[in-house]
Amino acid sequence: MDAVRDGRWVRQANHFTDRLGPPEPGRYRLYASYACPWAQRVLIVRELLGLQDLLDVAIVDPIRDERGWRVPGGGFLSELYLATDPGFEGRHTVPCVWDVKERRIVTNDFPQITLDLETRWGGTPDLYPKELRDGIDAVNDRLYHGLNNAVYEAGFARSQEAYEDAVRRVFATLDFLEERLTGSEFLFDRLTESDVRAYTTLARFDTVYYAHFKCSVRRLTDYPAVWAYARRLYAIPAFRETTDFDHIKRHYYMTQTTINPNRLVPLGPELDWSL
Ligand SMILES: N[C@@H](CCC(=O)N[C@@H](CS)C(=O)NCC(=O)O)C(=O)O
Structure with missing residues (x-):
């Protein structure tokens, strides 16, 4: 547990x-x-x-x-x-x-x-090419501790100190992504496992993590390169067709009742995910 x-x-x-x-x-x-x-x-x-x-x-x-x-x-x-x-x-x-x-x-x-x-x-494309594995593993590790899991650590923290530590990691990681993605289409020179891992947190960021998990220093849409990157990935059918904002919102807000006891689902935010 x-x-x-x-x-x-x-x-x-x-x-x-x-x-x-x-x-x-x-x-x-x-x-x-x-x-x-x-x-x-x-x-x-x-x-x-x-x-x-x-x-x-x-x-x-x-x-x-x-x-x-x-x-x-x-x-x-x-x-x-x-x-x-x-x-x-x-x-x-x-x-x-x-x-x-x-x-x-x-x-x-x-x-x-x-x-x-x-x-x-197998199958193509190769999302975990041998020559990039060390780099992908390192980025994945950073994504996990600074973004994917850190948003949960922020949301479920039981002390101000733990919350602030997690949120600082989240925004330091978004800053890192902004820098890395300025001028780059993906996190590496092609689409990889790291992009998949980054995307699923970014897709939920403004809709859930910003308010529900209190990751509200900045919005995803305040990061021009990261927001463009998230929408670029969303434009790919495998990403778009598996992104269901209705399931996402109802699940988090109605199921995690320790942090949202009245189970109210916010109406917003209005976001335009098109490119
Ligand atoms: N397997 C991991 C991560 C997967 C995970 O947390 N899945 C969530 C949904 S995002 C879940 O199935 N939660 C069920 C529960 O908490 O009862 C874990 O055990 O924490």
């Missing part, structure tokens, strides 16, 4: 960490939410690499209640977790990959799922 240490919110470790075997049509099913940035990464990569026929997808209901994520056809994601490990006590999270043949969750290790699709299942 997540922990709170000195007012800091600490995410639970990923519990199921087996690796995906070779692709086999009908064998693996991805459970994902359009609301969830970690799950959207996998949805984007699946489409970019054209793996739709090899990896089935089940999209969960955006509103989670005390029983957790509701899966299509009735039932809850927790049943799959408990079928795999009856003693599992953590949160039942998306994304996770269910092995239809062995009836078990293979992995909920979100950073590894996309890398496995890229390196073991």
Whole structure:
């Protein structure tokens, strides 16, 4: 389970960490939410690499209640977790990959799922090219601690100090991205895994993280290069078609009731994501 240490919110470790075997049509099913940035990464990569026929997808209901994520056809994601490990006590999270043949969750290790699709299942473009891997890993690490997870650390902080530390990291990372993307189309010389990881947080930034997680020093739209970059990615079908602002808003504002107890969903902001 997540922990709170000195007012800091600490995410639970990923519990199921087996690796995906070779692709086999009908064998693996991805459970994902359009609301969830970690799950959207996998949805984007699946489409970019054209793996739709090899990896089935089940999209969960955006509103989670005390029983957790509701899966299509009735039932809850927790049943799959408990079928795999009856003693599992953590949160039942998306994304996770269910092995239809062995009836078990293979992995909920979100950073590894996309890398496995890229390196073991293939397809083009190559989002994790060998010659760029060290650089991509370093940028991904920076993105995780300074942006992807830092917005959650800000939102769920239990002390002013922990909140401020997280928010400073968020805006330092946006400053870094602004500099890196000024004059560049992508974070590297082509589209890579790092762009997928950056995008899913940027897509939620002004709509959710700014208000709900109090990451409100500046808006994404105040960063000309980063905002143009986010819209450039949104223009790519794999990014756009897996971005559902309605699921995103209803999920965060209606499910995370410790920080939004009245479950009101804001009407704004009005944003024009077209290029
Ligand atoms: N697997 C990671 C990250 C994935 C994650 O946090 N997914 C969220 C949605 S964005 C989720 O499924 N939460 C379910 C819950 O908290 O019960 C974790 O355990 O923290």
